[in-house]
Amino acid sequence: MIRNWSIKPGDPPLFVANDPHGFRVAVEARVRKNGQSAPKLSVTCSLKSFDLVLIAPASFLELNFEKIEFRIDTAAKMDVDVLLTDIKFVGPLSFVETLRDLIPLDGFSDPPYLDISAKGVDAGFDVALPAIAIGVFNLSNLSLGAGFTVPFIGQPLAVRFNFCTREQPFNLSVCMFGGGGFFGVTLDPSGIQILEAAFEFGASVSVNLGVASGGVHVMAGIYFRMEKSACSLAGYFRMGGCVSVLGIVSVSIEIYLELRYEFESGKCAGRATITIEIEVFMFSTSVSLSCERKFAGSNGDPGFRDLMGPRPDLPLAQELAQIDDSTEYAWREYAEAFA
Structure with missing residues (x-):
């Protein structure tokens, strides 16, 4: 029999068991009496009718599962079947609740990608x-994605x-002005593992004169990342342009400036990168130059x-004990200057 489970007594349950008898493990082994063929083994493990609230009491997602089932047979590869009855975005993620109808709840029962390794599924x-x-x-360039990881040993379901x-953000444009961004979060029963979001805005102009074409863009944005207890907030500016002549020769350049604040260390880090790419016929080459500087914060300044x-x-x-009348150091020189 399985019961509801919460991280602390008295807190709302993180795991809600709608069926106390929904957990099942079945093992079947078959061996021929003559011993001329290898034994066959079949293992099935399933958990049915439960809810996962990530993360109670400050919840982000509420997942209603019909079942999670694993089947292993010596004559076939592992089969994973996950059926969701509903996905609810609550708390800080309530702003995407209207996107819920666009997510196919049966996407996990026959997922486009399934990776099974010694570490998990x-x-x-x-x-x-x-x-x-x-x-x-x-x-x-709009897209929605979802996934889950079930480690075999040690870690909980995520x-x-x-x-x-981040690689393919959405694009928003109004005349020559535009922007983009993305949002992603990974949760497990212990809390937020990774949360990152970014949004940028600016302008982009392109021109085509037949024999030559080109364009220029100027963008500024913000980026936030939280990984367990480590957080960082960055503001960036990027400017670039490209020109192409008869499709034979093309040149592009991009300048990227970033100022990032690291919450755990109390430091600011600045980074500048310039990238130049030249393409002639079928040959191309690119060169990038970058530099980075860190500025100590309040917990890194010298006393x-x-x-x-x-x-x-x-x-x-x-x-x-080493200080005497002949010792020279900065504070003595300062004090004697006003003596």
């Missing part, structure tokens, strides 16, 4: 959505959801003793 699917165009307004991806003391690397008692 990973399955999921992606759905491309049609573009929306109304006059000068155009919203394109569920992920994304609206577009008064580090700046003015004679030997801040020593324990305080040893440092004081």
